[in-house]
Amino acid sequence: MASATYDNNNIFAKILRGEIPCQKVYExxxxLAFMDIMPRADGHVLVIPKAPSRNILDADPGALGALMARVQTLARAVKTAVAAEGVMILQCNExxxxxxxxxxxxHILPCWSHVELRPHAGDMVxxxxxxxxxxxxxxxxxxx
Structure with a gap:
């Protein structure tokens, strides 16, 4: 079973510290929001909090509320930018x-009818x- 502690050396923490580059969309x-380098759809964006949190299970509720306002704004922008028919918001825990x-x-995943999402952790772009x-x-x- 995975440890329930936050790892300050995870890839997103490194992106937040500027140690690893990203295609920033918003900050x-x-x-911080940036393009997923293994997109499941054209326009796949990741939104992360600046506050350290392993996942939604240990996130501060106040910080989570503020983060969700950004997720909503970004989902609207992604949908408009790529003329998507819909958007899937995906968030996994453990x-x-x-x-x-x-x-x-x-994950903000733009969706179109009759267009399947690419596999998770697929090809790097x-x-x-x-x-x-x-x-x-x-x-x-x-x-x-």
Whole structure:
């Protein structure tokens, strides 16, 4: 069984510290949002809190509420930017539920009817390939 303690060396903690680059979509004092490098759909974004939390089970409720407001705003922007028909918000807790990075995070997955999501932890996509979609999402955020 996995330890229930937060690991300050998880990949998202390293991204927050600037030790690993990301294709940033949004950042404020509460959250960081960036493109998933193994996207299950074009426009797949991850939203993480800046406060350390292993997952939703140990997150501070107040911080979680503030984070969810960002998830909602980003979901709207992703949907608009890629002209998706819908959006799936995915959040996994502990290995049995599919959590592989032990820092709370929400997946924003744009969806279209008749388009299947790609496999979890599938092919890695280059920063250059993600940049045009990232730019569309940033533009949608700025447009409100």
């Amino acid at each position: 404020d004092d509460v959250a 290995p049995a539920a599919g959590q592989t990075v032990f820092h709370l995070h929400f 280059s920063a250059e390939a993600l940049a045009p979609i990232r730019d569309k999402i940033i533009a949608a955020l700025q447009a409100g």
